[in-house]
Amino acid sequence: MTRVKVCGFTDEADLAAAVSAGVDAVGLIAGVTVETPRGIPLAEASRLAETVPPLVSTVLVTMPADVAETRDRIEQVGPDAVQVHGLDPEAVATLGDAPADVIAAVDPTDTDLNAYAEAADALLVDSIDAEGGGGTGETHDWERTREIVDSLDVPVILAGGLTPGNVAEAVETVDPFAVDVASGVEREGGRKDHDAVEQFVERATRARVVP
Numbered sequence: 001m002t003r004v005k006v007c008g009f010t011d012e013a014d015l016a017a018a019v020s021a022g023v024d025a026v027g028l029i030a031g032v033t034v035e036t037p038r039g040i041p042l043a044e045a046s047r048l049a050e051t052v053p054p055l056v057s058t059v060l061v062t063m064p065a066d067v068a069e070t071r072d073r074i075e076q077v078g079p080d081a082v083q084v085h086g087l088d089p090e091a092v093a094t095l096g097d098a099p100a101d102v103i104a105a106v107d108p109t110d111t112d113l114n115a116y117a118e119a120a121d122a123l124l125v126d127s128i129d130a131e132g133g134g135g136t137g138e139t140h141d142w143e144r145t146r147e148i149v150d151s152l153d154v155p156v157i158l159a160g161g162l163t164p165g166n167v168a169e170a171v172e173t174v175d176p177f178a179v180d181v182a183s184g185v186e187r188e189g190g191r192k193d194h195d196a197v198e199q200f201v202e203r204a205t206r207a208r209v210v211p
């Protein structure tokens, strides 16, 4: 079954609703260098992470300058996994001993996907913008991402422009380890539409890949 991460929580009520809807992971966006309504201070990410119950993973989504800054942020927030945007594969490999799984955010057109796959615990294939951020609400070439899934021996998380309306087709086309959504389940910037989160989880987990 495809796992589901919902990303970009800014308050406890939205987090609790997503947990009730059955998400596998929640993303907290902190320490990013792009303008986003989903960004929160690192201290708030740490506080929200504390409210997440056992068996639901917390993911710190961040855009660090380097490995040292990544380690500091992991220590401050205490997530189960860190999703890094903008680090090269060598830096990602250096984080192998960090006390969190490392998810490398990549664009499907990146030329060093093999190096990222060797270095990271998972890849998040997203529609990355010019500044290196996600949350664009844009889909990408899912056939290309299916090739990535088939060719790499690492869990691949599909992100970028997913919504309750297209997630079933996305799962059927790409066969990802997990799907990830931020803006596609919002009622306004930074606030989740609880019904949309529920629909997204239901459709993502019910979709089946034809072998």
Ligand SMILES: O=C(O)c1ccccc1N[C@@H]1O[C@H](COP(=O)(O)O)[C@@H](O)[C@H]1O
Pocket (backbone or CB within 6 Å): 006, 007, 008, 027, 029, 032, 034, 036, 037, 038, 039, 061, 083, 085, 126, 132, 133, 134, 135, 136, 137, 138, 159, 160, 161, 162, 180, 181, 182, 183, 184
């Ligand atoms: O969501 C953001 O604003 C963001 C900012 C900086 C880095 C990552 C960000 N989000 C990531 O992008 C995916 C996909 O977003 P969307 O569904 O297309 O809106 C999101 O789940 C985060 O992992």
